[in-house]
Amino acid sequence: MKSFSLKAGLLVCLLVAGAFRADALDGAVVIANNSVAADNLTADALKDIYTGKTKYWDGGQAIIIGVLPDKTDAALQQACGMDTSSFKTFWQRLAFSGRGQEPKKADDAAALIALVASTKGAIAIVPADAALTGVKKIEVK
């Protein structure tokens, strides 16, 4: 019985530990289209965007998420608590039930930055060493 309680306690600790995230993204930065007024976001606000709870910026502009599969997976996990496959499935569920707009994919960092630069309301996570042109960097607090 004591052993069971110990295991249950450890499991709860593991689960609770999973609820806390580092505020900064490992090896990645958040960028947005220059039309976005915000210069920074809290980690919770970023998570709300990537989990579809927040779909519009304060001014009413629709948020368009850009993704870079395989290149920023760890940062995506940090941002929204989902791995790349779960994230893709999550947004396909929303898109095909008429409840959200699927994130736009890019093949490399330069293409993703170009997509964000040319798409009003766009936001994306890109590698920290990518050259940022025509977009704004969003600080994650």
Place this chain on the structure above:
Amino acid sequence: MTITADKVEVMSLKNYNRKFALSLTAAIMAAGTASAYEVPLSFFGTNMPPLDFHGFASQGFLYSDNYNYLGNDTKDGSFKFTEAALNVSLNPFPRTRITAQAFTYDVGEAGKYDVVLDYASAEYTFNDEVGIRGGRIRRPQGIYNDIQDVDVARTFVLLPQGMYDARWRDFYVSLDGGEFFGTIPLQRAGSMAYDVYAGFVNPSMDGGLAMQLHNSLPSFIHLDSITPAAMFGGQLWWNTPIDGLRFGASGLILPSSTFVSTIQTPGGPIHPDNANNVVVQQYSAEYLWRGWTFQSEFYFSHLQPAAAGMSDTHIFSWYASAAYRFNKWFEAGSYYTEYYGDTSQSGNSLFYQKDAALSLRFDPTSWWVLKVEGHYIRGTGLLQDNSDNPVQNDNGWFMLAVKTTFSF
């Protein structure tokens, strides 16, 4: 056999629907290599944002070693297992979104490739806490109801059929009406997402509900039509502070679900009262942890016939599933589910179905999915098509399901 002019017209329409559906499927498969399509509206002389297109096409194969389940020929192997959709969305104004989806499906004898307007809605989001959506909408219930025909959004080929019957999508998935939705933050306790909806559902005579009614009525009663039914309900999801863990509860009420039937008597045709009051509850839990997905749901349905002398029916179903994604290509999963079509006869194999499933999913590319799945089943409570299965017993039987999906 005599074929009347009416029948020829219906057959032509069916052929047209089938050709249209196959064309839609082929177009989506051809488009599969792209991630999405955008059509700028600048050529209309507007500054509107672009139209955003997505779609998918699925083709499956079903084989059963004992019963014709989910089709009248699955004992021989059947390819009558198709789904395809094409949707478009647009954000024309601040906080406003318009979206629509065309959908076609065929699962055995249900669906018949009829192309339907699956959803077409406009929504306005006041803030994260409150939004309103109206038109034809997909009805949320549990983890999968509003996405039960979206193969790419899950591990399994067949969802637990006692809860998400592939033949019943015309009745369960969409309704004409509206809903309020939103997510309320609960500070350190996570957040609460809600949907509250009301509207009407108009089941197809080619759908699973019509098939089940037709199958269950004595041969001397003819099913004429199913009356559009009012329905209202809602769903709550508690997104706990633990990443990936959520609990849900949903409810649905159909105060007067009615179908019209005719009994020919020596004194002329009569139309018995076939109104029913239906109340459904569903409870859900889901936990995504690293590559794992754990899910469990419990479903209770209470059917109350309006006609005097008819007894109530209680339906119960549950499942527990686990799936693990090894890498971006492979995922495996398993579930066990039980269905009881009448809980007062829970020991009768004609009314229950217990299913243990094992599934493997392979994603060769981001737009192409292949799945293979085995089911070991006891009971025949969900067969529906008794004429195709004249002998039923409680022996275990096996079903194979294979499916491929292209999406963009």
